[in-house]
Amino acid sequence: MPHPTFILVNPQLGENIGMSARAMLNGSVTDLRLVSPRDPWPNDKGLAAASGAFDLMPAPVVYTDTASAIADLQYIYATSGKLRHMTKPVLTGRAAAADMAARVAAGHRVGVLFGPERTGLENHDLMQANAIIQFPTNPDFPSLNIAQAVLLVAYEWLMAGDQTPPRRFDVTDSPPARTDEAAFLLHRLENELQDNGFFTAPHLRDPVMRNIGNMFRRAEMTSQDVQTFQGMITALLGRKKKG
Amino acid sequence: MPHPTFILVNPQLGENIGMSARAMLNGSVTDLRLVSPRDPWPNDKGLAAASGAFDLMPAPVVYTDTASAIADLQYIYATSGKLRHMTKPVLTGRAAAADMAARVAAGHRVGVLFGPERTGLENHDLMQANAIIQFPTNPDFPSLNIAQAVLLVAYEWLMAGDQTPPRRFDVTDSPPARTDEAAFLLHRLENELQDNGFFTAPHLRDPVMRNIGNMFRRAEMTSQDVQTFQGMITALLGRKKKG
Numbered sequence: 001m002p003h004p005t006f007i008l009v010n011p012q013l014g015e016n017i018g019m020s021a022r023a024m025l026n027g028s029v030t031d032l033r034l035v036s037p038r039d040p041w042p043n044d045k046g047l048a049a050a051s052g053a054f055d056l057m058p059a060p061v062v063y064t065d066t067a068s069a070i071a072d073l074q075y076i077y078a079t080s081g082k083l084r085h086m087t088k089p090v091l092t093g094r095a096a097a098a099d100m101a102a103r104v105a106a107g108h109r110v111g112v113l114f115g116p117e118r119t120g121l122e123n124h125d126l127m128q129a130n131a132i133i134q135f136p137t138n139p140d141f142p143s144l145n146i147a148q149a150v151l152l153v154a155y156e157w158l159m160a161g162d163q164t165p166p167r168r169f170d171v172t173d174s175p176p177a178r179t180d181e182a183a184f185l186l187h188r189l190e191n192e193l194q195d196n197g198f199f200t201a202p203h204l205r206d207p208v209m210r211n212i213g214n215m216f217r218r219a220e221m222t223s224q225d226v227q228t229f230q231g232m233i234t235a236l237l238g239r240k241k242k243g
Numbered sequence: 244m245p246h247p248t249f250i251l252v253n254p255q256l257g258e259n260i261g262m263s264a265r266a267m268l269n270g271s272v273t274d275l276r277l278v279s280p281r282d283p284w285p286n287d288k289g290l291a292a293a294s295g296a297f298d299l300m301p302a303p304v305v306y307t308d309t310a311s312a313i314a315d316l317q318y319i320y321a322t323s324g325k326l327r328h329m330t331k332p333v334l335t336g337r338a339a340a341a342d343m344a345a346r347v348a349a350g351h352r353v354g355v356l357f358g359p360e361r362t363g364l365e366n367h368d369l370m371q372a373n374a375i376i377q378f379p380t381n382p383d384f385p386s387l388n389i390a391q392a393v394l395l396v397a398y399e400w401l402m403a404g405d406q407t408p409p410r411r412f413d414v415t416d417s418p419p420a421r422t423d424e425a426a427f428l429l430h431r432l433e434n435e436l437q438d439n440g441f442f443t444a445p446h447l448r449d450p451v452m453r454n455i456g457n458m459f460r461r462a463e464m465t466s467q468d469v470q471t472f473q474g475m476i477t478a479l480l481g482r483k484k485k486g
Contacts (some may be wrong), residue, residue, distance in 0.1 A: 033455040056384055083413045087465055094402070095409030135398075136407040138271040141299055148266065148394055155378075155395060159337070166338030170326045188365065190304040222330055 002104050004157060005031040006150060007127055010116040014039040017058075018049030019147035020114070020233050021057065027154025031055035033069045037062065066113070066125050073111040075103050078121050078129035079149050081142060086123075091133045096133045097156035112153055114146055174224035181226045186213055192233060245347050248274040248402060249393060250312050252368055253359040261292030262390035263357070270397025273300035276312045280305065281359075309356065309368050316354040318346050319374035321364050322392050324385060329366075332374045339376045340369065340399035355396055357389055406446040417467035422468045429456055435476060 006024055011017050011034065021032055034041055041062055047054065063069035070076055077096055091099060103110050113129060115121035126132070135152055137144060144152070192211055199205045219225070249267055254260050254277065264275055277284055284305055290297065297470055306312035313319055322341055334342060346353050356372060358364035369375070380387060387395070433452055442448040462468070 022384075022386075022388075024392070025381045025384045026387060028383075047374045051388075053384065072375065085463060086413050087415045087417070087463075087468075090411045090413050092407055092409050114280050130338050132413060134407045137269045138401065139270045140271075140317055141265075141296065143265075143294065145265075145294075148269070151391055151394060152398060158379060158381065162379045164334050164335055170329050170331050170375060172328055172330045174330070220330075225330075234410060 001028075001161075002107075002109070003029050003031065004100055004104070004153075005033060005070075005073060005109070005111040006072045006152075006153070007035060007037045007066070007111055007113050008037070009032045009066055009069075009113055009121060009147065010038065010218060010221040011114075011146060012038040012117045014041065014043040014046030015049040016046075016117060016146045017041060017060070018046040018051075018053070020150040021050045021053040023058070023147050023151035025053040025057055026151065027156075027158040029154045029157060032057070032060040033111075034062045034068050034070045036064055058119050066128060070111050070113070070128065072109065074108045075131075076113060077110070077131050077133050078113040078126050079115070079133045079135075079153065080121055080126060081134070081144070082120065083132070083134070084123055084126055086126055086132075088129065090134050091131055092097075093133055093135045093152050093156045094159075096131065096153070097160040099131070100157060101160040114149055117146055172222060174222035174242045177221045177223045177226045182216055182221060185226050185229055186216060187220075187231070187232060192237060196237075244271075244404075245350075245352070245459065246272050246274065247343055247347070247396075248276060248313075248316060248352070248354040249388065249396070250276045250278060250354055250356050251280070251282065251393075252278045252309055252312075252364060254357075254358055254389060255360045255444055257280040257284065257286040257289030258292040259289075259360060259389045260284060260303070261294075261296070263288040263393040264293045264296040264303070266390050267397045268296040268300055270399075270401040272400060275300070275303040275356075275425055277303050277305045278309050278312045300369045303360070305404040309371060313354050313356070313371065315352065317452050318352045318374075319351045319356060319372040320353070320374050320376050322358070322376045322378075322396065323369060324377065325363065326375070326377070327369055328367055329369055330373075331369075331372065334374055335378050335400045336378045336395050337402075338375065338475055339396070340403040342374070343400060344403040359393055360389055373473035388422055415465060417465035419435070420464045420466045420469045424466060425459055425464060428469050429459060431473070432476060435480060439480075 006029055008017060008020060017034065017037060024030065024032060024195065039046065041060060083090060100110050112133070113121055113125055126170065133153065134146060189212070193199065249272055251260060251263060260280060267273065267275060280290065283304060293343065326333065343353050354366060355376070356368055360370065376396065378387060432455070434443065442451065
């Protein structure tokens with residue numbers, strides 16, 4: 001599947017290149033380009049920080065300037081913490097990922113620029129971008145380091161195309177209980193409680209049983225849970241279950 | 244504003260505690276608890292890795308076991324890369340953040356458990372959680388380190404309550420051009436091109452002007468851009484603008 005190209009402009013620390021590669025690959029982005037990194041690439045610290053990511057993606061290509069690094073691309077986003085008085089759309093990371101997905105689906109090649117650690121992207125790099133990506137962050141602590149910014153863009157890119165249901169269920173050996181299993185348990189419990197004097201006043205019986213019934217529904221018992229509960233009642237009653 | 248509590252269970256490296264604190268604070272989460280960290284806390288590497296985050300959030304409280312670290316909380320999420328045959332809902336990070344927001348809005352205190360670097364959370368910790376958070380990631384490279392997982396949960400938490408418009412505009416001194424300014428430019432351009440023999444065949448004039456008009460609309464010119472363009476036409480015609 002086509003995906004965006006990520007371009008790190010003048011990254012300083014090799015570790016950050018490696019951590020960015022790892023973060024990209026988490027989001028299935030594998031095309032990494034470097035513009036004049038301060039630490040020569042490849043370097044050992046950077047490779048170690050990638051945690052094996054480079055075994056599953058091409059080696060980054062190093063360019064001397066931003067213009068050559070983006071020459072073959074068609075639409076460019078620039079990540080920037082600050083706005084710089086440029087007439088461009090400013091997208092949240094989520095909106096940018098949806099925008100990228102639409103452009104990539106049309107067969108266009110898109111790229112994302114990330115600036116150096118201390119200063120961020122300079123104006124001449126921002127000018128080459130079609131749009132700015134700015135992540136909402138805590139206004140009192142907005143600093144995202146380069147690998148964090150890469151992770152968030154890659155994550156939003158992955159999520160833009162992801163089909164995982166928001167809520168699933170862990171695989172278990174026992175299926176959810178049928179309604180009649182749970183109703184039978186509740187019915188038996190009510191009878192045993194009645195026989196053992198649990199309901200001190202007759203008018204409490206209905207509201208108490210409603211609360212218990214609601215708790216049982218919230219517990220979303222499995223078939224096994226219902227059996228376990230039946231066994232607990234039997235045990236507490238002091239009657240041994242037969243064979 | 245109330246927010247979730249993050250609990251790092253048996254973290255190994257002090258740096259990861261510091262980087263997690265930084266990532267939390269980016270998402271406006273400030274309540275950090277540690278369960279038996281391997282590197283004693285506080286430690287210098289961890290404080291350095293926090294990049295000043297601890298100046299803006301309380302010092303982490305250290306507990307000896309998970310049960311005491313979550314004792315005062317009411318609903319617990321556990322981050323886990325693997326499912327472990329437990330009957331629990333499994334939420335994406337995004338769905339979990341929406342779920343947290345609903346619970347926090349009801350005044351409930353919620354917590355998120357993060358496991359140690361190599362092994363993740365053990366079964367006895369997962370058992371204490373109400374729900375599992377599992378991030379969709381690249382199936383070929385699913386590894387998220389602890390600070391990355393913390394960043395993604397904190398980011399989704401922030402986004403669940405964030406009101407930033409998905410698309411905004413960078414602040415500029417010049418407002419977008421009025422439609423009549425742009426129409427006047429296009430009209431003048433068409434006349435000058437006609438006078439200078441640009442349209443080699445009469446039937447090309449309309450489609451060519453439609454393409455140019457579409458390009459102008461896509462450019463979303465500012466008022467200043469229209470003036471600049473008018474000046475360029477004048478210059479190219481070889482006529483000096485007066486005054």
